[in-house]
Amino acid sequence: MPTNPIKTLKQGSILEVTLDRPKANAIDLATSRIMGEIFQDFRDDDTMRVAILTAAGEKFFCPGWDLKAAADGDAVDGDYGVGGFGGLQELRGLNKPVIAAINGICCGGGLELAISADLILAAEHATFALPEIKSGTVADAASVKLPKRIPYHIAMEMLLTGRWIDAEEAARWGLINHVYPAAELMPEAWKLAETLASGPPLVQAAIKEVVREAENMKFHDAMDKITTSQFDTVKTLYNSEDQLEGARAFAEKRDPVWQGR
DSSP, X not given: OOSSSEEEEEETTEEEEEEOOTTTTOBOHHHHHHHHHHHHHHHHOTTOOEEEEEESSSSEEXXXXXXXXXXXXXXXXXXXXXXXXXXXXXXXXXXXXXXXXEOSEEETHHHHHHTTSSEEEEETTOEEEOGGGGGTOOOHHHXXXXXXXXXXXXXXXXXXXXXXEEHHHHHHTTSSSEEEOHHHHHHHHHHHHHHHHXXXXXXXXXXXXXXXXXXXXXXXXXXXXXXXXXXXHXXXXXXXXXXXXXXXXXXXXXXXXXXXX
């Protein structure tokens, strides 16, 4: 097993995070804490704009919780670190785009981790499931999130039966964005990341905060908060140089140059 179960690669303003814990890329407490620190640093680093989360190998993305570690004493209610399980699910204030690139089996907590990303790409051979019910436990985060992401009855079927779906079906229900041949997955993930990294970071931050905070708000209440700049990211955007740059670039018929300020 590698000394460090997480590999990172920074290229320009893009961070690639690779889960690398043979054989299945399961996550124990120590790995979760490392991931939390990585994503917290990504959140707080003004030079970084987009993250890609993927895993090593061709068979597994992540099956979730490491049951072998649990048998050796890792408590299921232990310290997962900042951001909760896998560093993403509960990380507050993450207003930058995250792409999940699913390279294989994605189930249980691994699927919960994937749906914590903003965009999900998958290899053709990837498969998805929530098999917790078969072991007498609840897929807690998925029970909260999944019925809001895909049709209710499909989410409930996955939660109540543990049924596996392939990448094509996952795309059909809107669980993932795109499906690619395995060899094209990471090049496509980087292409998408580069597109996002070239975009206006203050607008992206505002989109993420508004979408997150408005999820359980009434429409008019959310709109009132936006138009009166009660969201911090919206207030920053409306008072930024980038806001003026966007208008100038449009008037001058040129591409804008975003500064993130």
